[in-house]
Amino acid sequence: MKELAGKLAALDPDAGAALRVIAYFDRLVEGRASLEALVRGAAVLSGCPARLVDEERGVRVRVTADGVRTDRRDGAGPVDPAWMAAPLAPGGAPALWLERPGPPGGVHAMVLERASAAAREVLDRTRGRAPAGERGADPASVEVLLDRSAPEPARRRAARLLGLRTTGTARAVAPAGAALLVEAVPVPGGRAAAAEGPRAGIGPAVPVLDLPESAVAARTALRFTAEGTDRDPGPRTVYADELGGLAPLAETVGPGTEPIPDVRALERAVASAPWAARTLHSFAFAMSLRTAAAELTLHHSTLQGRLTQAERWLGWPVHDPRGRLRLQLALTLWRLHRTHGL
Amino acid sequence: MNAVPSADVSGASGTSRVGEPADVEDQPVGPPPPFDSELAAGLEVIVKQLPTAFRLEDLPALREGAGVSRPSDEDLRQDGAFDIEERTVPGPAGEADISLLICRPAEVSADTPLPALYNIHGGGMILGDNRTGLETMLYRARELRLVVVSVEYRLAPEHPHPAPVEDAYAGLVWTAGHAAELGIDPDRIVVAGGSAGGGLAAAVALLARDRGGPALAGQMLLCPMLDDRNDTPSSRQMAGLGVWDRAANHMGWTALLGERRGGPDVSPYAAPARATDLSGLPPAFIDVGSAETFRDEDVAYAVRLWQAGGQAELHVWPGGFHGFEGLVPQAAISQDARNAQGLWLRRLLGV
Numbered sequence: 001m002k003e004l005a006g007k008l009a010a011l012d013p014d015a016g017a018a019l020r021v022i023a024y025f026d027r028l029v030e031g032r033a034s035l036e037a038l039v040r041g042a043a044v045l046s047g048c049p050a051r052l053v054d055e056e057r058g059v060r061v062r063v064t065a066d067g068v069r070t071d072r073r074d075g076a077g078p079v080d081p082a083w084m085a086a087p088l089a090p091g092g093a094p095a096l097w098l099e100r101p102g103p104p105g106g107v108h109a110m111v112l113e114r115a116s117a118a119a120r121e122v123l124d125r126t127r128g129r130a131p132a133g134e135r136g137a138d139p140a141s142v143e144v145l146l147d148r149s150a151p152e153p154a155r156r157r158a159a160r161l162l163g164l165r166t167t168g169t170a171r172a173v174a175p176a177g178a179a180l181l182v183e184a185v186p187v188p189g190g191r192a193a194a195a196e197g198p199r200a201g202i203g204p205a206v207p208v209l210d211l212p213e214s215a216v217a218a219r220t221a222l223r224f225t226a227e228g229t230d231r232d233p234g235p236r237t238v239y240a241d242e243l244g245g246l247a248p249l250a251e252t253v254g255p256g257t258e259p260i261p262d263v264r265a266l267e268r269a270v271a272s273a274p275w276a277a278r279t280l281h282s283f284a285f286a287m288s289l290r291t292a293a294a295e296l297t298l299h300h301s302t303l304q305g306r307l308t309q310a311e312r313w314l315g316w317p318v319h320d321p322r323g324r325l326r327l328q329l330a331l332t333l334w335r336l337h338r339t340h341g342l
Numbered sequence: 343m344n345a346v347p348s349a350d351v352s353g354a355s356g357t358s359r360v361g362e363p364a365d366v367e368d369q370p371v372g373p374p375p376p377f378d379s380e381l382a383a384g385l386e387v388i389v390k391q392l393p394t395a396f397r398l399e400d401l402p403a404l405r406e407g408a409g410v411s412r413p414s415d416e417d418l419r420q421d422g423a424f425d426i427e428e429r430t431v432p433g434p435a436g437e438a439d440i441s442l443l444i445c446r447p448a449e450v451s452a453d454t455p456l457p458a459l460y461n462i463h464g465g466g467m468i469l470g471d472n473r474t475g476l477e478t479m480l481y482r483a484r485e486l487r488l489v490v491v492s493v494e495y496r497l498a499p500e501h502p503h504p505a506p507v508e509d510a511y512a513g514l515v516w517t518a519g520h521a522a523e524l525g526i527d528p529d530r531i532v533v534a535g536g537s538a539g540g541g542l543a544a545a546v547a548l549l550a551r552d553r554g555g556p557a558l559a560g561q562m563l564l565c566p567m568l569d570d571r572n573d574t575p576s577s578r579q580m581a582g583l584g585v586w587d588r589a590a591n592h593m594g595w596t597a598l599l600g601e602r603r604g605g606p607d608v609s610p611y612a613a614p615a616r617a618t619d620l621s622g623l624p625p626a627f628i629d630v631g632s633a634e635t636f637r638d639e640d641v642a643y644a645v646r647l648w649q650a651g652g653q654a655e656l657h658v659w660p661g662g663f664h665g666f667e668g669l670v671p672q673a674a675i676s677q678d679a680r681n682a683q684g685l686w687l688r689r690l691l692g693v
Contacts (some may be wrong), residue, residue: 007668010673023386023387028380028383037383040674067673067674148452
């Protein structure tokens with residue numbers, strides 16, 4: 001009985017128009033409609049093309065007044081500053097445009113207002129709140145993105161869902177005891193994902209589709225981390241691209257390999273005195289004996305006494321450069337032999 | 343939102359199909375399938391323009407309704423893309439002449455025979471004329487370079503069955519017989535219609551087969567109205583919902599058939615679902631929404647065409663209400679439905 005009804009068309013600014021606009025977008029949100037459906041609604045009800053652009057979240061949709069999506073084929077073209085526009089969040093930059101100049105008020109303003117509010121809801125639901133929030137943490141999307149054998153379009157889509165621009169760079173983060181994360185580089189807002197929380201290895205920044213390599217490196221870096229306690233001294237966060245020549249050690253040394261005699265000696269030293277681990281770590285990686293003493297809040301002569309004791313347990317002198325390198329390597333290999341938290 | 347038949351159609355509960363249990367009405371159906379979200383939003387806006395109840399006594403007002411769109415010659419010409427001509431041609435034997443609206447792509451010389459869509463308008467057997475919904479048909483014809491011939495048929499209840507279908511058939515016979523004069527390739531005529539027009543198109547195809555009439559290239563049945571019994575699970579499931587629900591359908595069929603509606607002796611030329619033999623028919627395109635009265639009768643018709651050895655392409659659009667493609671033409675699912683129709687015509691006609 002379609003002949004009985006007028007078809008859906010641009011609304012005239014009559015008394016009922018506002019109510020119909022509200023009802024239209026409410027139903028779309030209720031029905032969990034897509035962003036494209038929202039932009040199409042804006043275009044159809046206002047009778048002119050509409051577009052939604054949110055670079056941060058990788059969104060670009062343009063639909064003409066007869067409902068046809070055009071950005072996939074022709075791109076969206078430049079924005080005219082005279083067009084009516086609305087932000088996605090109060091005070092934000094314009095994100096939704098009706099491709100016509102004002103005037104303010106009337107049906108078009110109502111369409112813009114309701115469509116942008118609905119788009120905000122859909123974006124928050126499907127792509128996470130901007131900025132950041134839990135972005136990069138959706139395990140399913142991370143898994144797809146990090147799976148080289150997954151189809152590239154699926155990996156690109158996963159990247160967008162994680163808030164990453166597929167043309168940008170990003171890195172993987174491997175937190176101890178938790179799923180891998182990914183984050184854009186430079187990190188939005190300058191906040192490293194591992195600044196707080198568990199120990200973490202951080203992979204190098206790479207093109208987004210090369211993130212699997214960054215993830216491998218991040219997992220390796222995680223093995224060089226420590227709790228940072230007296231019993232387990234060392235860095236809580238390790239950057240893979242700062243490991244240098246240490247990285248290959250992780251390939252040959254692990255929980256299942258036999259420790260070399262230097263590591264056995266270190267284990268004996270650590271078992272002999274509760275201060276040994278922290279003291280040896282601080283001394284091995286400090287600029288000087290005095291710096292290490294300050295870090296340990298010890299008098300330098302007290303530290304010297306502890307080191308003399310430790311040298312007996314270890315069986316090699318630690319003050320000369322060669323001995324310090326042996327100690328640094330022994331401490332590093334000791335960590336690689338552990339299994340905890342990987 | 344449940345599927346209890348409304349009081350208007352309680353008279354239907356006394357009917358049953360031969361060989362089926364009489365308690366078909368009692369068979370449970372689930373809740374209505376949800377509308378597609380874009381279509382639901384569109385319906386929200388246009389529902390204000392839809393009649394809330396269909397009663398025969400309201401028919402004059404419905405026919406005068408502001409919502410009924412009647413394109414002008416200018417609209418139909420589409421900026422000169424079509425030449426428009428009204429022809430008065432003989433009606434059924436012993437009946438009045440009928441009018442055909444002939445729309446031919448202007449850019450193609452009349453010497454070049456083109457395929458034709460023989461259009462039978464919708465309107466529940468009681469409304470509309472040969473311009474109703476024609477613009478959509480013409481957009482397609484323009485793209486594919488087809489002639490469109492749209493028939494004016496007499497409407498029920500003033501002219502009950504067989505007046506509408508005999509008028510539609512007479513127009514087809516004349517069109518096929520004058521194909522050369524109209525620049526139409528007589529081997530590539532497709533009968534097409536939506537809703538009641540789809541039902542009439544299916545009936546015209548049956549008549550052409552049974553009377554040895556024009557050989558049709560295809561039958562394009564868009565959400566066709568096929569079954570006067572009005573008792574399928576979908577008709578009960580969608581009662582009171584969407585567009586053209588069970589009560590409205592009851593009114594339309596009663597207008598066409600009167601007391602005979604739903605009874606034992608309804609002609610297949612009135613209600614093609616009643617045909618016992620669906621063999622020897624031209625290839626069919628059938629589309630319908632999953633959330634409309636006609637879903638089950640349209641699906642059943644396609645299934646029976648295949649079972650009879652025929653060719654049919656069936657599309658059931660999820661969450662579509664009756665006539666969704668015409669009412670909310672911009673929705674993604676409407677665009678897809680229109681594309682499917684065009685692609686079928688391309689394949690069928692080689693255009």
